[in-house]
Amino acid sequence: MKDKLIKVDYLARVEGEGALYIKVKNGYVVDVKLRIFEPPRFFEAFLRGRSFMEVPDITARICGICPIAYQMSSVHAIESIFGVKVSGPIRELRRLIYCGEWIESHALHVFMLHAPDFLGYEDVIQMAKDYPDLVKKALRLKKIGNEIVKLIGGREVHPVNVRVGGFYKTPRKSELKKLEDDLKWARDFSIEAVRWIASLEFPDFEQDYEFVALSHPNEYPFNEGRIVSSKGLDVSVNEYDNHFVEEHVAHSNALHSRIVQGGAYFVGPLARFNLNFDKLSALSKEVSLEIDFKPICRNPFKSIIARGIEILYACDEALRIISEYEEPDSPYVDFIVKSGIGYGCTEAPRGILYHRYKLDEKGIVLDAKIVPPTSQNLKMMESDLWKFASVYLNLPDDELTWKCEQAVRNYDPCISCATHFLKVHIERE
């Protein structure tokens, strides 16, 4: 077989700037690099010296797609230092705003960024020619997610209403009720969408992944739980640094994470689905079983189905929260500022997002560590490409390049977050 180099100089349909490079020699893949050239953003460094009160607003700026995740991981980390326990309606509102973020982020990725891969379109614009109704409905779905974030967060991008202890202002019951009709439409559409997604053609590809997600005894995880894996890891959030390490690799401005005693691991919707299936709502479980999508699914291309199920779950959960909501007496819980080290880990749309802060007695940040889900998946993405390209080497270069890009998009990578990524090169020598 001819040696070759598959290069994608600028990966499309991912957030941020990166490239993919695969070198094939004598019929074997000899090198795979996901090059992340989005410049580093130094958030951890410029959080130092800032007040704990500014942290949720500063970290929200890391990502325009998942600001809630950054706000939630930061407030939980800081609250763990102050010994604050948020419960009742405020805790429920935190789940609700996260439902909004999952709906908006997943709708964008499923329909506008990933579905064109499965249908053979260059992008959503070409897809919209043949599927105008689907694209219109997807935009409406995304907007409904935005509306939730806007109502609770103050605005849909980089919301400003989240604070340590809760919110600056909580919504009236009547304001939440206004979202109900749209959410019922969104729930119906997501059932239709999940059935449609399940009918797509999926490349035959599996690996023996270690899936990692939060796990909570009573609920599908958003904000709280232990960190568990499909290979038996079960640790509390404050033990994260003992079990996961970040490493610098020369070709990437984003660090790569791995499990200390293991290697690459897989976070995100497929990991959450595999590890928390029993915590899904009855309707989400019923629809999953109807399309024969059950844990453990090891085909990363089927992440798009897990994302669809999570949209359905988020609509269902949002409706539950709204129907049970009672306005709290105060929008936040009072606390006393203390020094210490705090740990937070929540489920961003793309997977677990870990934050650690060290504060002095006035609540000033002395040190911060942020590990976004895309950094945690980068090593797994490269591992998928090694195996996937090896199996599909006989495909013509343009088709192999396409499939490799699709394999990267399985993870919905957010390169802007991770540098805090895509172009493909396949070189055959």
Place this chain on the structure above:
Amino acid sequence: MKGNERKFLIVGVGNLYRGDDSVGILIARYLRRCFKESVKIVDIDISFDELIDIWDDFELVILIDAVRSGRGVGKIYRFEDISELLKSGLKLISSHHVGVVEYIELAKMLGKLPKRLIVYGISGENFDVGGFISPAVKDACRRLIPKIFAEVKA
């Protein structure tokens, strides 16, 4: 004309923190003083799909953004025929997943374009994070503002 149709909307697109990419926002901010409710700024704080959801309610939408044309810093491009904009290969600057031109194309595909859409592109050269606006782009702002007044008053 639909009952709720409003006359015009000015949309400034860009990123204040990326040098010449701030030009759309700076012009929109200036025009907001005169037109208030008829100006919308699409920056890193608002998503584009929200915009195409509302703009078919307007008779005229004027969109201003920086472009990377590779020549003539400060040159002002005007497109009223969207297919010409698409053919021009000019890249409006965007930090979003889906670029401005792509969103315009998507809106066209979905039948969601306003009755008239005019796109003004100002050619820039410096799009670095934390960079300053180029003098030639600043000068282009001064030339473009009276043109926009003329468009909305026509």
